[in-house]
Amino acid sequence: MIPSYRGILTALCAFVTTVWAVHPVVVQGKDFIDSVTKQRFQIIGVDYQPGGSSAFNDSSDPLSDKASCLRDAALMQRLGVNTIRVYNLAPDANHDDCASIFNAAGIYMILDVNSPLPNGSLDRTAPWESYNPTYLERVFRVVEAFKNYPNTLAFFAGNEVINEDSVEQVPAYIRAVQRDLKDYIAKHVSRSIPVGYSAADVRDILMDTANYLSCQIQNETSSRSDFFGLNSYSWCGDSSYTTSGYDVLTESFANASLPVFFSEYGCNKVQPRIFTEVQALYGQDMTQALSGGLVYEWTQEANGYGLIQLNDNNTVTLRVDYGNLQKQYSQLDLSQIESANATQTSVTPVKCSASLITTSGFLNTFDIPSQLPNITTLIDNGPSNANTGKLDSVSSTPVSQTVYDSNGETIQGITLNVLADDKTNSPGDNTSGNSSSSTSTATPSASSSSKKSAANTQASSTLLTAFGAILALAGSIVW
Numbered sequence: 001m002i003p004s005y006r007g008i009l010t011a012l013c014a015f016v017t018t019v020w021a022v023h024p025v026v027v028q029g030k031d032f033i034d035s036v037t038k039q040r041f042q043i044i045g046v047d048y049q050p051g052g053s054s055a056f057n058d059s060s061d062p063l064s065d066k067a068s069c070l071r072d073a074a075l076m077q078r079l080g081v082n083t084i085r086v087y088n089l090a091p092d093a094n095h096d097d098c099a100s101i102f103n104a105a106g107i108y109m110i111l112d113v114n115s116p117l118p119n120g121s122l123d124r125t126a127p128w129e130s131y132n133p134t135y136l137e138r139v140f141r142v143v144e145a146f147k148n149y150p151n152t153l154a155f156f157a158g159n160e161v162i163n164e165d166s167v168e169q170v171p172a173y174i175r176a177v178q179r180d181l182k183d184y185i186a187k188h189v190s191r192s193i194p195v196g197y198s199a200a201d202v203r204d205i206l207m208d209t210a211n212y213l214s215c216q217i218q219n220e221t222s223s224r225s226d227f228f229g230l231n232s233y234s235w236c237g238d239s240s241y242t243t244s245g246y247d248v249l250t251e252s253f254a255n256a257s258l259p260v261f262f263s264e265y266g267c268n269k270v271q272p273r274i275f276t277e278v279q280a281l282y283g284q285d286m287t288q289a290l291s292g293g294l295v296y297e298w299t300q301e302a303n304g305y306g307l308i309q310l311n312d313n314n315t316v317t318l319r320v321d322y323g324n325l326q327k328q329y330s331q332l333d334l335s336q337i338e339s340a341n342a343t344q345t346s347v348t349p350v351k352c353s354a355s356l357i358t359t360s361g362f363l364n365t366f367d368i369p370s371q372l373p374n375i376t377t378l379i380d381n382g383p384s385n386a387n388t389g390k391l392d393s394v395s396s397t398p399v400s401q402t403v404y405d406s407n408g409e410t411i412q413g414i415t416l417n418v419l420a421d422d423k424t425n426s427p428g429d430n431t432s433g434n435s436s437s438s439t440s441t442a443t444p445s446a447s448s449s450s451k452k453s454a455a456n457t458q459a460s461s462t463l464l465t466a467f468g469a470i471l472a473l474a475g476s477i478v479w
Contacts, residue, residue, distance in 0.1 A: 021150040021391065022103055023422055027194050027226045029347035032153075032259050032291055033340060036422070040340045042282065043261050043292035044329065044427065045083030045110075046076065046307065050299040053116045056088040062098075063109075064090065067400075069098035071316065072298065073105040074399045074416040075308065079322065080329035080427025083108045083153060085263060085294050088115045091141035092387045099149040104394035104418045106425035108153040110263075110294075111146055112198075113139045113181065122158060124166035127173035133374045137383045139177070140184050144386035147189045154194040154227060156263070157181055162209050163200050168363050171212045176369045178213075179223035183371075184379050186222075196227035198263040201234065207252055208362045214258050215352035215366075223368050224349060228256070229263030231296075235277035237270030246280055253289045257349040262293030268305050272320035278328035287337045288344070295325060315402040323406055329427035394418055409435040 023036040032041040050062050050072075063069065063086060076084070084107060089095075102109060114121035120138060123130040146152045157177045162170050174197055181195045199209050213225040235244035253260045262281065266273060280286055281293055300306025300319065307325060309317040350356070357364035371379075399414045414433035419425065 021422065022106055022108065022419075022424055024150050024191055025108065025153050025194075026192060027259060028345040030256050030259055030291075030344045031340065032194075032227075033345065034424075038340060039338050040344075041291070041424075042287065042334075042337045043083045043110075043294060044081060044282075044332075045085065045108075045292070045294035046079075046081050047087070047264055047294050047297040048072070048084040049087045049297065050310065052301045053088055056090075056116065058090050058092070058115075058117055060093055061088060061090045061095075062086055063095045064093040064098065066097035066101070069101045070397060070416055071399050071401050072308075073101045073107060074397075074414050074432070075316070075318070075403070076107060076298075077105045077417060077425050077430045078414060078432055079307070079326050080425070080429075081107060082425045083110060083292075083294065084298075085110045085112070085156075087112045087159070089113075089142055089145070091138065091145045093145075094387070095145055095149075095389050096392050099146065099151065099389060100392040100394050101416065103149060103151040103391060105416060106419040106423050106430070108151045108424070109146070109149070110154045110156065111142065111152065112156040112159055113142045114156075114158065122161055122170070122173055122177065124161050124163070124170050126167070127161075127170050128369070131173050131176060131369065133372075133378055136177075136180055136375055137378060139181065140378065141383050141386050143181070143184060143189070143193075144383065144388050146389060147185070147193065148389055149391060152193060154196060155181060156198050156229065157195055157225075159198040159263075160200040160231065162205070163202055168361065171209065171363045172366070172368050174213065175223035175225075176371075178225060179220075179368065180371065180375060180379060182222040182226075184382075187379060188382055194226035196225045196229060196258075198229035198231060201230055201232040205359050205362055206230070208357050208359050210253070210256070210260075211350075211356040212352075212363065212366075214256065214349060215356055216349040217352045217366050217368070220368070225258060227259040227261070227291075229261055231264035232262050233265065233267040233296075235265070235280070236267035238274060238276055241280050241285070244277065244280075246277070246286060250286050250289045256289065257347045259291040260289065261291040264296040265293050266295045266297075266305060268303075271304070273324060275321075275325045275328045278325070279331065282332050282337050284336065288341075292337075315404065317404045317408075318406055318411070320406045326427075332427055334426055403433070405435045407435075411435040 023034045025032050025041050026035045034041055048062055086109060089111060119134045158174050161174060178195050185193050197213055210228050214228060216224055241247050297305045298307055300309045307319060307322040309319055311317060352366045354364040396418045397416050403411045403414055405411055411433040417430045
């Protein structure tokens with residue numbers, strides 16, 4: 001009897017792991033690819049930093065507040081988001097609840113390893129001073145905190161460090177940080193996690209930045225970017241593919257050898273935002289060059305980019321921008337943008353050479369700073385007493401906070417829908433909630449995919465109940 005219980009227990013453990021885990025994403029050529037289904041992965045995302053950098057401290061962050069994560073994951077699921085970007089993280093905080101909630105919702109995380117705190121980032125005016133073991137220990141602690149979550153999609157090694165104010169040597173130090181990050185991941189993580197850079201849309205040096213970070217240095221494998229993010233706000237209001245310069249970006253990155261995506265987009269010079277750029281970004285022309293994008297940003301802050309408003313009385317208002325973005329997402333042809341293309345996955349990087357750099361004053365040599373002995377030791381041994389996260393189980397849960405639509409009407413029935421069969425969240429698949437002023441919002445019973453999710457959740461609940469019973473019984477057995 002004992003082997004039988006062991007077998008059942010092992011099978012149930014395996015099933016529960018698959019139920020609650022999305023598939024890790026990998027880089028192949030210029031595409032992100034689902035590591036199991038081999039489908040192309042397009043980022044349909046939002047930048048997530050409630051309160052902005054001023055609200056961040058080294059003991060808590062946006063992914064350490066369970067109640068907020070549950071609310072926001074449910075609202076993002078309803079919107080159609082499959083990825084978030086989080087800028088500032090406290091590596092020693094507990095992220096298990098939030099990471100598990102976003103994972104259960106089918107939402108991936110792209111995480112910045114830097115912070116605005118002292119020794120938290122490279123100094124663009126003197127990178128040789130800030131590139132040190134104290135800084136890198138914090139970077140590696142972020143990796144430790146998030147490495148075990150399957151929905152950790154990638155790490156940003158830097159954000160807009162290269163710009164008009166940076167010294168010439170900065171690109172080489174970005175590659176040094178990427179090298180150290182990738183070496184650490186290779187030694188301490190059981191799977192590959194992509195590492196890349198988020199660039200400012202400074203057109204004079206944009207392609208030099210991309211070329212410098214994406215080329216392959218001879219006899220050196222790990223300093224190259226795995227992907228390239230671009231913070232672009234050139235499409236404002238009801239613009240067009242050509243007026244916005246999206247056509248130029250598409251042409252510029254058509255022959256890229258790594259995935260390129262908008263790490264920020266959503267100009268707010270015209271309000272409310274109507275997000276007509278979504279159709280261009282995920283249209284046939286751009287989707288061959290770019291892998292989607294992240295809308296800036298989730299919560300309304302002083303700069304006026306929010307999709308939702310967090311009210312003082314612990315209620316939430318979905319702004320007009322949220323509804324407009326949801327409508328644009330609902331028109332996407334996901335089957336077209338998720339199809340893998342062998343010509344894209346087989347692309348190989350070009351070799352680094354000075355001819356790749358066209359701007360005077362931009363670094364055109366590829367002598368990456370050496371890995372100092374104390375940094376090598378840190379990579380080998382890892383930071384001491386690092387906090388390492390783990391995935392927890394999550395159940396489908398209604399949002400407890402009151403949520404209003406943009407007309408001030410209460411939206412009833414918004415629920416976090418646990419995706420029980422390794423699904424990634426997609427626009428229109430996991431909608432919930434109805435308000436008296438908007439009858440167009442679909443309810444879970446209105447679509448077959450929602451019925452399927454409900455059935456899967458019920459099946460998972462039944463299995464977990466059985467799993468709990470067996471665990472209880474297993475506790476009384478001497479193995």
